[in-house]
Amino acid sequence: MNKPKIVILGAGYGGIMTAVRLQKQMGGNEAEVILVNKHNYHYQTTWLHEPAAGTLHHDRTRILIKDVINENKITFVQDTVVEIKHEEQKVILENGELAYDYLVVALGFEPETFGIEGLRENAFSIRSVDSVRKIREHIEYEFASYNNDVEKKPERLTIIVGGAGFTGIEFVGELADRVPELCKEFDIDPKEVRVINVEAAPTVLPGFDPELVEYAQNLLERKGIEFKIGTMIKKCTEEGVILSKDDVEEEIKSNTVVWTGGVRGNSIVENSGFETMRGRIKVEKDLRAPGFENVFVVGDCALLINEENDRPYPPTAQIAIQQAYTCTNNLLKLVRGNEELETFKPEIKGTVASLGEGEAIGTVGTKKLYGSTASMMKKLIDNRYLFLLGGPRLVLKKGKLKLF
Numbered sequence: 001m002n003k004p005k006i007v008i009l010g011a012g013y014g015g016i017m018t019a020v021r022l023q024k025q026m027g028g029n030e031a032e033v034i035l036v037n038k039h040n041y042h043y044q045t046t047w048l049h050e051p052a053a054g055t056l057h058h059d060r061t062r063i064l065i066k067d068v069i070n071e072n073k074i075t076f077v078q079d080t081v082v083e084i085k086h087e088e089q090k091v092i093l094e095n096g097e098l099a100y101d102y103l104v105v106a107l108g109f110e111p112e113t114f115g116i117e118g119l120r121e122n123a124f125s126i127r128s129v130d131s132v133r134k135i136r137e138h139i140e141y142e143f144a145s146y147n148n149d150v151e152k153k154p155e156r157l158t159i160i161v162g163g164a165g166f167t168g169i170e171f172v173g174e175l176a177d178r179v180p181e182l183c184k185e186f187d188i189d190p191k192e193v194r195v196i197n198v199e200a201a202p203t204v205l206p207g208f209d210p211e212l213v214e215y216a217q218n219l220l221e222r223k224g225i226e227f228k229i230g231t232m233i234k235k236c237t238e239e240g241v242i243l244s245k246d247d248v249e250e251e252i253k254s255n256t257v258v259w260t261g262g263v264r265g266n267s268i269v270e271n272s273g274f275e276t277m278r279g280r281i282k283v284e285k286d287l288r289a290p291g292f293e294n295v296f297v298v299g300d301c302a303l304l305i306n307e308e309n310d311r312p313y314p315p316t317a318q319i320a321i322q323q324a325y326t327c328t329n330n331l332l333k334l335v336r337g338n339e340e341l342e343t344f345k346p347e348i349k350g351t352v353a354s355l356g357e358g359e360a361i362g363t364v365g366t367k368k369l370y371g372s373t374a375s376m377m378k379k380l381i382d383n384r385y386l387f388l389l390g391g392p393r394l395v396l397k398k399g400k401l402k403l404f
């Protein structure tokens, strides 16, 4: 009898963890599992603000897929997904196609620009190893060029970060550490550099505990970050941004605009005819796409409603990883002929945002954490993930808390 074929699209948190769990829980002959990913590596998206600023080498954030996947149990296909043809139960790749019996969609996120003019064309975004390598190189180039210009161009040393949510704040925290190093390297007076974080909401880190928000903002301001709160980016051009606050416009010239103000699900999902909201499929309790018996969606492509407040959970790695566990259990149930599927219930353990080296804020359970304690907690969370993915060997190889 032919084994059922499970195809997993994307090797981010949701996809790779589903593959690793299947590898651990599945018997040899139960199913054929194929993992498809654009690159031959998995990267830790939650670390990308660091290589973007240049405070961590991008190689530290990536893990070769062959180092965590047992190729006797899982087939890895390095290719780019172009379309899901769900009526035909197949996936179109750039270099071929794959038929499936069960599909796991784990293709992650894309920046959401909310229709802001020029943002897509002129701003950078923190979304992959490729994108953050470009940001780091670009910032270094601008600093290196500054003293070579006959007429000094302040826009080379002005960095605009759009959005003061989680990603924006973590990124400016890294920039606050990186700018003094760049100034030293390229003989630039730090007073000439501006890092401006623009946020449309009335506060940074909207939704976070106000005391923690105050701590974060004060710390980052002391490190030289400027905040423009309650301010919208109206337009992004090749020369910089046009901001708007209380109907008053301001133009800031900048050669480096980085947009972190929102994410949506991968556009492949909506372009493949699934019903979506901001590119995300509102999944059933068992993580299947509505109307599809054999299509699961995990991570940032899945929209999950919090029944306590009837609002969507923010897309996080924490939820993507937990969904991978439920998705694996449900796939195995279906393969074994059990129709009673598990309900996914996220267990939010806490949230920690880093603010540069040795500094962070966060909540764990009902406890608020600040400074070095929060920073240590962040590193423990990162190491725990590496442990779940590849055991102690991976923690020693890629982890952040050095034991020796």
Ligand SMILES: Cc1cc2nc3c(=O)[nH]c(=O)nc-3n(C[C@H](O)[C@H](O)[C@H](O)COP(=O)(O)OP(=O)(O)OC[C@H]3O[C@@H](n4cnc5c(N)ncnc54)[C@H](O)[C@@H]3O)c2cc1C
Residues within 6 Å of the ligand: 009, 010, 011, 012, 013, 014, 015, 036, 037, 038, 039, 041, 042, 043, 045, 046, 047, 048, 049, 079, 080, 081, 082, 106, 107, 108, 109, 126, 127, 128, 166, 167, 170, 266, 268, 298, 299, 300, 301, 315, 316, 317, 318, 319, 320, 352, 353
């Ligand atoms: C800077 C930053 C910091 C963050 N910090 C935190 C945090 O502290 N805690 C937290 O819980 N969350 C955090 N998040 C959010 C978290 O990273 C995402 O929610 C998480 O990455 C979603 O996981 P995923 O598996 O859905 O997708 P991803 O991790 O984005 O992975 C998607 C995968 O699909 C692949 N892929 C995409 N398109 C294709 C294609 N067409 N063909 C083949 N492969 C493709 C990609 O290469 C990638 O490997 C942060 C995000 C950012 C950007």
